[in-house]
Amino acid sequence: MTTLHTLRKTLALTGSVFMLLFSQQAFPQSRKEYVLQDNWKFTKGDPANAAQPDFNARSWESLSIPHDWAIKGPFDGNNDVQYVQVIENLEKTQHTKLGRTGGLPFIGTAWYRKQLSASCFKAGQRAVLLFDGAMSYPKVYINGKEAGHWAYGYSSFSVDITSFLKPGQENTLAVRLENLPEASRWYPGAGLYRNVHLIVTDDTHIPVWGTYVTTPVINVSFAKVNIKTNVESTTVALAGLKLVTDIKDASGKIVSTISSTLAETDGSQFEQQLIVKTPALWSPETPVLYTAVSRLYAGDQLKDQYETTFGFRTIKFEPVKGFSLNGKYRKFKGVCNHHDLGPLGAAMNVSALRRQLRILKDMGCDAIRTSHNMPAPELVKLCDEMGFMVMIESFDEWKTPKVKNGYHVLFDEWAEKDIVNMVHRDRNNPSVIMWSIGNEVRDQDAVNGNKLITFLQDICHREDPTRQVTMGMNHYDNVMNNNFASAVDIPGFNYKPNLYESANTRLPQGFLLGTETVSTVSSRGVYKFPVEFAAMKLYPDHQSSSYDFEFCEWSQVPDDEFAKQDSLEFVTGEFVWTGFDYLGEPTPYDEVWPSHSSYFGILDLAGLPKDRYYLYRSKWNTEKPTLHILPHWTFPGREGQVTPVFAYTSYPSAELFINGKSMGKLSKNNSSNTSKYRLMWKNVKYEPGTIKVVAYDQHGKAAAEESVHTAGQPDHIVLEADRSTLTANGRDLSYITAKIVDKDGNLCPDAENELTFRVSGAGSYKVVANGDATSLEMFHLNHMKAFHGMLVVTVQSDQKAGDMILSVTGKQLKKNSLTIKTK
Ligand code: GAL
Numbered sequence: 001m002t003t004l005h006t007l008r009k010t011l012a013l014t015g016s017v018f019m020l021l022f023s024q025q026a027f028p029q030s031r032k033e034y035v036l037q038d039n040w041k042f043t044k045g046d047p048a049n050a051a052q053p054d055f056n057a058r059s060w061e062s063l064s065i066p067h068d069w070a071i072k073g074p075f076d077g078n079n080d081v082q083y084v085q086v087i088e089n090l091e092k093t094q095h096t097k098l099g100r101t102g103g104l105p106f107i108g109t110a111w112y113r114k115q116l117s118a119s120c121f122k123a124g125q126r127a128v129l130l131f132d133g134a135m136s137y138p139k140v141y142i143n144g145k146e147a148g149h150w151a152y153g154y155s156s157f158s159v160d161i162t163s164f165l166k167p168g169q170e171n172t173l174a175v176r177l178e179n180l181p182e183a184s185r186w187y188p189g190a191g192l193y194r195n196v197h198l199i200v201t202d203d204t205h206i207p208v209w210g211t212y213v214t215t216p217v218i219n220v221s222f223a224k225v226n227i228k229t230n231v232e233s234t235t236v237a238l239a240g241l242k243l244v245t246d247i248k249d250a251s252g253k254i255v256s257t258i259s260s261t262l263a264e265t266d267g268s269q270f271e272q273q274l275i276v277k278t279p280a281l282w283s284p285e286t287p288v289l290y291t292a293v294s295r296l297y298a299g300d301q302l303k304d305q306y307e308t309t310f311g312f313r314t315i316k317f318e319p320v321k322g323f324s325l326n327g328k329y330r331k332f333k334g335v336c337n338h339h340d341l342g343p344l345g346a347a348m349n350v351s352a353l354r355r356q357l358r359i360l361k362d363m364g365c366d367a368i369r370t371s372h373n374m375p376a377p378e379l380v381k382l383c384d385e386m387g388f389m390v391m392i393e394s395f396d397e398w399k400t401p402k403v404k405n406g407y408h409v410l411f412d413e414w415a416e417k418d419i420v421n422m423v424h425r426d427r428n429n430p431s432v433i434m435w436s437i438g439n440e441v442r443d444q445d446a447v448n449g450n451k452l453i454t455f456l457q458d459i460c461h462r463e464d465p466t467r468q469v470t471m472g473m474n475h476y477d478n479v480m481n482n483n484f485a486s487a488v489d490i491p492g493f494n495y496k497p498n499l500y501e502s503a504n505t506r507l508p509q510g511f512l513l514g515t516e517t518v519s520t521v522s523s524r525g526v527y528k529f530p531v532e533f534a535a536m537k538l539y540p541d542h543q544s545s546s547y548d549f550e551f552c553e554w555s556q557v558p559d560d561e562f563a564k565q566d567s568l569e570f571v572t573g574e575f576v577w578t579g580f581d582y583l584g585e586p587t588p589y590d591e592v593w594p595s596h597s598s599y600f601g602i603l604d605l606a607g608l609p610k611d612r613y614y615l616y617r618s619k620w621n622t623e624k625p626t627l628h629i630l631p632h633w634t635f636p637g638r639e640g641q642v643t644p645v646f647a648y649t650s651y652p653s654a655e656l657f658i659n660g661k662s663m664g665k666l667s668k669n670n671s672s673n674t675s676k677y678r679l680m681w682k683n684v685k686y687e688p689g690t691i692k693v694v695a696y697d698q699h700g701k702a703a704a705e706e707s708v709h710t711a712g713q714p715d716h717i718v719l720e721a722d723r724s725t726l727t728a729n730g731r732d733l734s735y736i737t738a739k740i741v742d743k744d745g746n747l748c749p750d751a752e753n754e755l756t757f758r759v760s761g762a763g764s765y766k767v768v769a770n771g772d773a774t775s776l777e778m779f780h781l782n783h784m785k786a787f788h789g790m791l792v793v794t795v796q797s798d799q800k801a802g803d804m805i806l807s808v809t810g811k812q813l814k815k816n817s818l819t820i821k822t823k
Contacts, residue, residue: 030305031201052144070106070190071345075776077593099596102187102583113174123167130158132194141174154373158208183405187583189346204233204303209424213310223279229270239264242297282311282430284366287387311430319510323572332573333620334367338582342605343767343779348376351733364620369575372396372439383431393436400442423463435460439472472515497564514574519555521599522546524610525788527631536588542774559673581605597773604771606792614648626650627704632749634711643686647679651695659689712742714751716814728801728822736793751789753810763804766794797822
C-alpha cells in the first residue's frame with residue numbers, strides 16, 4: 001500500500017503522465033488518464049503536410065504545454081490595432097485603439113503535435129481527447145486525418161479519436177489553431193494554453209462529464225444525493241449493466257453506498273439516490289468536499305471507475321434579503337478576473353492560480369467572476385478547495401458585434417454547444433454558484449434581445465436546474481424598458497450603484513447583483529498631485545494615481561459601491577473590476593502606445609498589491625485587522641507642499657504624526673462616501689522624515705501603528721519569496737518580490753534600477769514582471785527594470801528535488817540571493 005501510494009504520488013507529481021495507477025492496479029480494466037503536457041512539437045504558420053509531418057524537421061520547436069505562443073512578444077503597438085467605437089465606454093465615434101489586446105503578436109496560425117505512445121491504446125478500448133480550452137478554432141488531427149474541431153478558444157471540448165487510432169502502435173496527434181485579428185477586447189493568449197487529456201477506457205464506460213450530482217435535500221441530520229450517470233458501450237447491452245457508487249467524505253471514508261442495475265427503460269442513464277448523514281457543509285469558510293466514486297460493471301467485470309467531486313451547500317436568492325448560502329445571508333465580496341496570469345500570459349499554471357487565490361483570500365474576497373469566458377477547470381477546482389464562490393461566464397458578445405471577428409461570428413452555430421459544455425463540465429462543483437450568459441452584450445438593445453436571453457437562460461436551466469442565471473447589463477434604460485432585466489433570473493448591473501434602488505422598485509425579482517463594479521484606475525507606487533476625483537484623467541507618463549480617486553467616465557471609486565452595498569439589503573454583493581491587472585485594455589490610455597495592460601487591478605500585473613488592496617481588505621477581511629498608510633514618504637522637491645496622507649484601516653479612527661507632531665485624530669464618518677471608508681489627512685504638508693499612524697479600536701484604545709520613512713539612496717536588494725519550499729514536479733512556482741531599499745531597509749519608491757536574475761540548482765528562472773503597464777521589457781528575459789522600487793521574479797521547480805538558488809544583481813546595488821527548496 002505504501003509503495004503503491006508513493007508510486008502514485010510520484011507519478012502524479014511528475015505531471016507529464018498523470019496516471020491513476022492505484023485504481024489501475026486494483027481494477028485492471030479501469031480508465032487511464034494522461035495529461036499530455038510534455039514532448040510536444042510546435043511551429044507557427046501552416047507548414048506543408050502539417051497534420052502528418054516530418055517529426056525531425058528543424059522548424060518544429062520542442063516544448064511543453066500549457067503554452068502561450070505569443071507571450072514572448074515582442075510588444076508592438078501595431079499588433080491587432082482596432083478602429084472601433086466602444087459604446088460601452090460612452091464613445092460617440094470610432095477611435096484607433098492600440099494595445100487593446102496587449103500589443104502581443106498572437107494573430108495567425110500555429111500547429112502542435114505529439115506522438116502518442118504505442119502502449120496508450122489497445123484494440124477494443126475507447127480513446128477520447130479532452131481539451132480544457134485551445135486558442136482558437138482548434139482542429140484536431142490523428143495520423144493526418146481530422147478527428148474533430150471546435151471554435152471558441154475558451155470552451156472545453158472532447159473528441160472521440162477511437163476510430164482514428166492504430167491500436168498498439170504509435171499515433172500522431174496534431175492540432176491546428178488560428179487566431180483572427182479584431183476578435184477580442186483583451187489579450188486572449190494563443191495556442192494550447194490549457195491542458196489536453198487523453199482518456200482511455202474500456203469500450204463500456206462513463207463518458208466525459210458523465211455524472212451529474214445534485215443534493216436536493218440538505219439539513220443538519222442528513223442530505224439526499226441524486227446522481228445521474230451516463231454510460232456508453234458499442235459492445236455490451238446497456239440494460240443489465242451495474243453501477244456501484246460510493247460517497248466518500250473528505251477523509252476518504254465511505255459514508256454512503258448504492259448499487260443499481262440499468263433497466264431497459266432507463267436508456268443510457270443510471271439515476272441513484274443516496275443518503276449522507278450529518279453532511280458537512282461547503283462554504284468559503286469551510287470548503288468541505290465529498291467524492292462520488294462510480295464503478296461500472298458488466299456482469300462481474302469492472303469496466304470503468306470514475307470520480308466526481310461535489311459538496312453540500314444550499315444557495316438561495318430571494319426578494320428583499322437577497323442571497324443566502326446555507327441559510328445565512330451574505331453579499332458577494334467578489335472580483336472579476338481575466339484568464340491571463342500576467343507574465344505567464346494565458347498559459348495555465350496551477351501554482352500561479354493558487355497564488356492569486358491566496359492573495360485574494362487574505363483580502364477577504366470570497367467570490368470570483370470568470371470574466372468574460374469559461375475558466376480553466378483547475379481554477380474551479382481550486383475554488384472548491386480554497387473556498388471561493390464562482391460566477392462562470394460564457395460570452396462577451398452574442399449576435400451583435402463589439403469587434404469584427406468576435407463571438408457574434410460563432411453565435412448561431414456554437415452558442416448552445418458552448419453553454420452545454422460549460423454547464424456539463426462544472427455543474428458538480430460546489431463553488432459554482434451561478435452561470436452568467438453574457439457581459440454587456442449589445443443585444444441588450446436589440447429587438448430580439450429578449451428572445452436570446454430566454455434561449456441561453458433556458459439552456460442553462462435545462463442542463464442544470466439547480467442554479468440561477470445572471471448577466472452583466474450596462475444599458476440601464478434599455479434593459480429596464482424592454483424587459484431584458486426582468487427576464488434574467490439574477491439581474492446583474494455593471495457600474496450602476498446609483499440606480500440600484502430605482503431598478504429594484506421596477507423589477508419583479510426583488511434583489512439584484514453588482515456584476516461588475518468600480519473600475520477605479522491606479523498604478524502601484526504612483527501618486528499625483530493635487531489629489532482630486534477625476535474621470536479619464538491622463539498624465540504624460542501614462543500612469544494613474546494610487547490615491548484611488550481616479551476612475552472612468554462610466555465608473556466609480558470603491559467607496560461609492562461600498563456605500564450602496566452597505567445600505568441596500570436587496571443588493572447581493574459586487575464583483576470588482578478587476579482583482580488583478582491583465583494584458584490589454586489599458587484604459588484610460590487605450591489610444592496611446594506603449595500602454596498595453598490594464599490599470600484596473602486591485603493588484604498589479606506582477607500580483608503586487610496596490611494601495612487599493614488594503615482598502616478592500618479593511619472592509620472585507622473581517623478576521624484580521626488592516627492598517628495601511630499611503631503615499632510613500634520620499635518626495636524630494638515637494639517640501640512644504642500639500643501631500644495628503646490616507647489610512648486604509650479596519651479600525652474606526654487613527655491619529656497621524658509627522659516627525660512626531662500630531663496632525664490630528666480622525667474617525668470614519670458619514671460626511672462623504674470616501675470618509676465612511678478611509679481616513680484622510682488632506683491638508684498635511686510634506687517634510688522628509690517619518691509618518692506614523694496610530695489606530696484606535698472602537699473603545700478608543702490604541703490598537704496598531706504603522707510608519708513610513710523617507711528613503712535614502714538605493715543600496716541593496718531585499719528578496720521575499722511567497723513560498724520557500726516547492727514540489728519538485730517541474731511546474732511549481734515561487735514568486736519572489738525584489739525590493740530596492742536604502743541602507744536602512746526602506747523601500748526606495750522611485751528606484752528603477754535594472755535587475756538581472758540567475759537561477760542555479762534544482763530549478764529554473766521562469767519570468768519577471770514589474771507591474772508597469774507601459775514597460776516593453778519582455779517577461780521571459782532574465783532582466784527588467786524595477787517599477788517604483790519593486791518587481792516580482794518567478795522561478796520554477798525541476799523534477800529533481802534539491803536547492804534552487806536565485807541571485808539578483810543590479811548596478812550600484814549590493815546583490816542578493818535566496819534559496820528555495822524543492823522536494
Ligand atoms: C466594462 C466591461 C469590462 C471592461 C470594463 C472596464 O464595460 O464589461 O470588460 O471593459 O468595462 O471598465
